[in-house]
Amino acid sequence: MCMNQNETDKQTITIKDIARIAGVSHSTVSRSLNDSPLISERTKNRIKKIADDLNFAFNSSAQSLSTRRTGTIGIIYPELYDTFGNSLYMGLLVQGLRHGLEKASLDSIGSFPRNHYTAESNIRKLISRKKIDGLLVIHPEIPVDDWEFIRTSGIPFVVLHFKPRSFDYSWMNYLFTDHVTGGRMATKVLLDGGCRSILCLREDSDEIQFNERTEGYKIALQEAGIAYDPQLVVAGDCAFDFGFQAIMDRKNNLTSFDGIFAEADLVALGAIEALRELGVKVPDDIRVVGYDDTELGRYFRPKLTTVHQPREEHARLACERLIEMLDSRDMRPIMQKVIKPLMIYRESG
Amino acid sequence: MCMNQNETDKQTITIKDIARIAGVSHSTVSRSLNDSPLISERTKNRIKKIADDLNFAFNSSAQSLSTRRTGTIGIIYPELYDTFGNSLYMGLLVQGLRHGLEKASLDSIGSFPRNHYTAESNIRKLISRKKIDGLLVIHPEIPVDDWEFIRTSGIPFVVLHFKPRSFDYSWMNYLFTDHVTGGRMATKVLLDGGCRSILCLREDSDEIQFNERTEGYKIALQEAGIAYDPQLVVAGDCAFDFGFQAIMDRKNNLTSFDGIFAEADLVALGAIEALRELGVKVPDDIRVVGYDDTELGRYFRPKLTTVHQPREEHARLACERLIEMLDSRDMRPIMQKVIKPLMIYRESG
DNA sequence: AAAGTTCATGCAACCGTGTGCAAGGCATTT
DNA sequence: AAATGCCTTGCACACGGTTGCATGAACTTT
Numbered sequence: 185m186c187m188n189q190n191e192t193d194k195q196t197i198t199i200k201d202i203a204r205i206a207g208v209s210h211s212t213v214s215r216s217l218n219d220s221p222l223i224s225e226r227t228k229n230r231i232k233k234i235a236d237d238l239n240f241a242f243n244s245s246a247q248s249l250s251t252r253r254t255g256t257i258g259i260i261y262p263e264l265y266d267t268f269g270n271s272l273y274m275g276l277l278v279q280g281l282r283h284g285l286e287k288a289s290l291d292s293i294g295s296f297p298r299n300h301y302t303a304e305s306n307i308r309k310l311i312s313r314k315k316i317d318g319l320l321v322i323h324p325e326i327p328v329d330d331w332e333f334i335r336t337s338g339i340p341f342v343v344l345h346f347k348p349r350s351f352d353y354s355w356m357n358y359l360f361t362d363h364v365t366g367g368r369m370a371t372k373v374l375l376d377g378g379c380r381s382i383l384c385l386r387e388d389s390d391e392i393q394f395n396e397r398t399e400g401y402k403i404a405l406q407e408a409g410i411a412y413d414p415q416l417v418v419a420g421d422c423a424f425d426f427g428f429q430a431i432m433d434r435k436n437n438l439t440s441f442d443g444i445f446a447e448a449d450l451v452a453l454g455a456i457e458a459l460r461e462l463g464v465k466v467p468d469d470i471r472v473v474g475y476d477d478t479e480l481g482r483y484f485r486p487k488l489t490t491v492h493q494p495r496e497e498h499a500r501l502a503c504e505r506l507i508e509m510l511d512s513r514d515m516r517p518i519m520q521k522v523i524k525p526l527m528i529y530r531e532s533g
Numbered sequence: 534m535c536m537n538q539n540e541t542d543k544q545t546i547t548i549k550d551i552a553r554i555a556g557v558s559h560s561t562v563s564r565s566l567n568d569s570p571l572i573s574e575r576t577k578n579r580i581k582k583i584a585d586d587l588n589f590a591f592n593s594s595a596q597s598l599s600t601r602r603t604g605t606i607g608i609i610y611p612e613l614y615d616t617f618g619n620s621l622y623m624g625l626l627v628q629g630l631r632h633g634l635e636k637a638s639l640d641s642i643g644s645f646p647r648n649h650y651t652a653e654s655n656i657r658k659l660i661s662r663k664k665i666d667g668l669l670v671i672h673p674e675i676p677v678d679d680w681e682f683i684r685t686s687g688i689p690f691v692v693l694h695f696k697p698r699s700f701d702y703s704w705m706n707y708l709f710t711d712h713v714t715g716g717r718m719a720t721k722v723l724l725d726g727g728c729r730s731i732l733c734l735r736e737d738s739d740e741i742q743f744n745e746r747t748e749g750y751k752i753a754l755q756e757a758g759i760a761y762d763p764q765l766v767v768a769g770d771c772a773f774d775f776g777f778q779a780i781m782d783r784k785n786n787l788t789s790f791d792g793i794f795a796e797a798d799l800v801a802l803g804a805i806e807a808l809r810e811l812g813v814k815v816p817d818d819i820r821v822v823g824y825d826d827t828e829l830g831r832y833f834r835p836k837l838t839t840v841h842q843p844r845e846e847h848a849r850l851a852c853e854r855l856i857e858m859l860d861s862r863d864m865r866p867i868m869q870k871v872i873k874p875l876m877i878y879r880e881s882g
Numbered sequence: 883a884a885a886g887t888t889c890a891t892g893c894a895a896c897c898g899t900g901t902g903c904a905a906g907g908c909a910t911t912t
Numbered sequence: 913a914a915a916t917g918c919c920t921t922g923c924a925c926a927c928g929g930t931t932g933c934a935t936g937a938a939c940t941t942t
Contacts, residue, residue: 196663198928209892214930224890241661245603246928248594249897256642256664264624275613275624282643287650291664293605293640294631301636312590314545315605315640424832450832457834483773483799484833485806547898558922563900573920595898598927 197238206231256291258316260307262323272478280499281320288507297326305330311337318506322346324391340509342502347392357505357519359498363393366491366525367400370445370473373489373533375408377471379443385430386447388419397447416441427454435462442470449474449481449490466532473533489533492526546587555580605640607665609656611672621827629848630669637856646675654679660686667855671695673740689858691851696741706854706868708847712742715840715874716749719794719822722838722882724757726820728792734779735796737768746796765790776803784811791819798823798830798839815881822882838882841875
């Protein structure tokens, strides 16, 4: 009637079982399987063989309890789909981290900063309950007391991509992008193309990265001897529709600008679509430059000129540093990189 | 000179510490913090207070060792960026799972089926080392012996989205989409729009889902009394460029078809872009229907008519069933859903 | 042949928590 | 007053590993 629920349950075997079979103590088994030099080759091989035959695997909880190492890393990252742009951008970054950790045979627990239902801090939980050995943080909005908790916990961690707001990060290991330079480069491309009046479509938030991009925009203007006009900076969300609408809102006023710096690719694509519908030629009439180099920019026409951040490299470096910290227990902020972005010249800008 | 590396390390406190402070045995502390009815309210409150004051948190390894529950679930899913289309599609699904698990305060270890560097099976590792309580599988290519391992391990799991190939899944809990119906609906939209000769752009793989979509395409044709022409089925990868190139390859032959069923949104968008460049009007001259309802289709013009799979619902149901299995230990294949997709009518088809 | 080394292994404690069973205190019943 | 029962708590062992130290055997050295 009702299936015997243990029907398929494998008998779990432990090092003690192996010890019994091999006629040795369980310490010897433990040492053998961990390749301790204390044990003779002959015994080791015999025991490894037995373990193999029985498909033995260590119980990770027991091992963690004893060694104080879990072999898993927490990755704190935002919703991939709160804004669509995020998914395009973050995917590759998280992917890169997964690979970097895999290389060191580390597992990863992906987590939001806090539980959406209980509002409990996942960061705190993972650390204090000792579920993880280290932390990779990619998130614009870590609460100050979580930072404080991370700091006092002494757990190895690396911060990527988002500069912590309202919290001193001079003592952390981090890897950021120099968005001032990014914004400046993007704007300069437009200026070099002859633009004199550049619309800046930025995200309506206080995130440091967007402030920096706008800052770069201003610097480039200044360098070109063009007065900064606050009217030309428009804030919205990081979405296609914002770019589209921003242009449509100005359809009677299209001569008021000759270039567009969109601080996100998707916004740029929205703007381009609007321009196309209005019969404006990109880049002939108006030049457009995006930011982030999501895949999309490669596909749609005109192909998007944009600012690239080396995401795979970010991920690789972050993992390497974290693993180093795990091994050496040396938490000093040795890696504090602010990487220059790269301009990708395509058709739109 | 060199920082004292223990400077910030918090002294870990255990239930024994609390026991000592409270003047009770550690069993009493354990029972109190787990709200056992055996302990008097007065004692419980006193102990909870002390635990709170000390910021006590259970050591999860110790707890797992004792209870045989880790409170974490493995999610097996593919590269998000091997093909760009994947990232668009899978992101929301994985996101939904993360939310569903979070609701039950479960952590999740995201993993590829096997380690890219060591080729070791992550599925096996996670299960046999007892790192997880359950498994959510979203992957087209799980090796047969991994399925076998999952089966004999008796671990609770739910399969989503991809039907296992070359392995009987009648005993599993699963949630798939009826892609035959999806393909049929998509094709029917084109037929109803007056198309008589429909190009089918499919992925060049044996994945069941693509075979099913093509199958649905054939059925719809048959129902409309149109002979199936193998020449009209073209296989490539699931990318924008494939759709683009497929049309460009036929630019001298554009009258040979009047509709396009692309088995992935990105392919459809590529085709539409090519048609636009060739001066062909969509949908007036040629109708195009995509598949998957990635966000992209909402943005680009003409807006893409496409087949929607309710990904959030998939994720939610899968989590619910898994959690039920975790609690009840009842592994019977009670949930075997094949969900009908939904047609999204927009502009292109 | 006795003493000293080296090597391989076992003993026992420990990591932090859960839990069956026994025991003690106290109130109730006979 | 003794017997009974309930409520609360502690003891001791279990979970499955790791590791410092002691031990005994085999091998050198004097």
